[in-house]
Amino acid sequence: MSKLETKTWQGVRAEVQRRIRSRAWKPGDAIPFEADLAREFGCARATVNRALRDLAEAGLLERKRRSGTRVALHPTGRAVLDIPLIRKEVEAAGQAYGYELLSKALDAAPPHVVAGMERSDAAHLVHVVALHRADERPHVLEDRWIDPASVPDAATADFSTKSPNEWLLENVPFTRSELAIRALPADPDTAGSLDVAEGTAILTLDRATWLEGRPVTFVRLLHGADHVIRSSVTA
Amino acid sequence: MSKLETKTWQGVRAEVQRRIRSRAWKPGDAIPFEADLAREFGCARATVNRALRDLAEAGLLERKRRSGTRVALHPTGRAVLDIPLIRKEVEAAGQAYGYELLSKALDAAPPHVVAGMERSDAAHLVHVVALHRADERPHVLEDRWIDPASVPDAATADFSTKSPNEWLLENVPFTRSELAIRALPADPDTAGSLDVAEGTAILTLDRATWLEGRPVTFVRLLHGADHVIRSSVTA
DNA sequence: TCCGCAATTATGTCTGCACATATTTTCGAG
DNA sequence: CTCGAAAATATGTGCAGACATAATTGCGGA
Secondary structure, rough: OOOOOOOOOHHHHHHHHHHHHHHOOOOOOOOOHHHHHHHHOOOOHHHHHHHHHHHHHHHOOEOOOOEEEEEOOOOOEEEEEEOOOHHHHHHOOOOOOEEEEEEEEEEEEOOOOOOOOOOOOOOOOOEEEEEEEEEEEEEEEEHHHHHOOOOOOHOOOOOOOOHHHHHHHHOOOOOOOEEEEEEEEEOHHHHHHHOOOOOOOOEEEEEEEEEEEEEEEEEEEEOOOOEEEEEEOOO | OOOOOOHHHHHHHHHHHHHHHHHOOOOOEEEOOOHHHHHHHOOOHHHHHHHHHHHOOOOOEEEOOOEEEEOOOOOOOOEEEEOOOOHHHHOOOOOOEEEEEEEEEEEOOOOOOOOOOOOOOOOEEEEEEEEEOOEEEEEEEEEEEEOOOOHHHHOOOOOOOOOOHHOOOOOOOEEEEEEEEEEEEEHHHHHHHHOOOOOEEEEEEEEEEEEEOOEEEEEEEEEEOOOOEEEEEOO
């Protein structure tokens, strides 16, 4: 019937998206088979496949072998957070970036108990505390532990001018990382470093990273007042 | 030389990833052309293309036409947050889900000033406040505004048993949404509803959604004590 | 009736080939 | 020497066909 002749996978995706949004295909409905859509659109099945795969990745469709494809019941909201270097984040906001090393210890005790960070030799970590500034004002307090077993250079690295945040990203690969975002009240030390009142709500970002199952580093980023993590979703 | 014969795009991706992690290909380096890799791996160029495209999406590679492909300088940290239904989130944690409508107003004033939410007819919004519980304890306070111009059914919808969170997701499509995560101190009302002390650090999630440029809804989710947003990244 | 093996079938992926597109590079005109 | 058009080239995408894989279905035997 239709002489749509879409031909490009983006075109197919757009048309399918339109049918979902217009409720021609309702949530939970099964949609036509790839082969049928290919015939309708006048393109190859591979092209339809590419489009549907993309929409499935975006959470709009659910696909199962042999069963077919259906419109997702609850479009799984999915936000992509960019986690830039703190320096780049500050510079991108048009502010002057400043950095200051507050402390570095070689044989530090294990960090505060953190879910998902079961270290083997917890007694010999490198512990670095550093402050990132934006336009002279405290921006982020970086509280980092590094496992020297995974990162031998960490013990001798000079963190006085380049932050661990940046140094690690450039020098140490990782295979997996976990992220946890919390709202915590500022403890006295944190409050002092960030120049806020004790107990202030602090947006806290914990990240643990591993290389092939071995712990590499754990960092807690304590953000200054009114910090916002933003993300936009196009789906 | 190598008789790797990888054949599958996941295999190619794994091998390329290995070379990046082992620093055989260093950040900033250009890697071999698709055609060359295809010859080395003994597979079709399309297969290599699929693998490299996937790695580029993950932020490990940067590709430009005619220029070739190179290893990303700063593996762009990128976390994917799943934003599930609150009900599903609670149930997934093995807790009993409870829901209670606290208030519904038809011609509400515009919400607190929110960046990115410039409404046209700000004086006629539907305003719903509802509480989500987990095991009887307050879990999330949902503070939502809906634009009836975009969602006519919102005025008559019954939010006493099904949350706006869930109702909107099932009934209203959207094209774009923006997300902001903050840490805010609990104001008296919020503290009362969530059963926490006033001033407690609250993990706050603001989301604004549009359909083809028209505002649909704005919601502020105020999370109870110790709430954590988690995400794991495999790259 | 119930269980498990086998046929079925929709999606997943690979291949080889072709052409499109975006850059870079080259090279000639002024 | 400079500028701009034309050639070169790596990635992006499309096509048709084939086989792989995972569910589902249905059949047959106990």
